[in-house]
Amino acid sequence: MYDQPHSGRPAIVMSFDQMLERVRHEGAYPTRERAEEVVRAVLTALGRQITGDERVDLAHRLPIEAARALTAPAPDGEQLTGWDFVKDLAARAGGTPATARWDTGAVLAAVASLAGPDLLARILRRLPDGYALLFGQAQLRQPHSRLAA
8 A cells, every 4th residue: 555645734835945935925015034034033932822633634734934933932822813813913023013014914814825725724613703703704793592582
C-alpha cells in the first residue's frame, strides 16, 4: 500500500514570503518588514484565543514561521470577543483600535484562505461573537428560541 494524503487537510499552499506579500498588499503596508510585524502580532494575539484541535489544525496549515507565532503564547483562560480582541491588540501594540482592526483584517484574510472553509467554520464556532467579521466572513447568529408567554 502507499500513503494517501489525509482528506480535509490540505498541504500548505503558501510560503511565509507569499503570506507576507499578500498581507502587505491587503493592508497596503509600505514594506515587507511592516507586514511581518503585523503578521506576528496578530497571530500571537490569535494564538492566545484559539485552543484545542482547531489551534493544532490551523498551525499545520500555516507556513512554519506563522505557525510559530500562533503557537508561541499559551491560550488565555478567558476568551475575548472580537471587539475586545482588537482593543487588546491595539493596547499591546501601542496603536489605535482602528489600526488594530485594519491589521487584523489584513492578516486574518490570509489565514482564512489557508485554513479553508471547514476549519474556519470550526474555529469560528469555538470563538466568541465578533471574530467572523475579523476573518472577512458574515457574522451569523444562532436563532434563539422564543419563550412561551
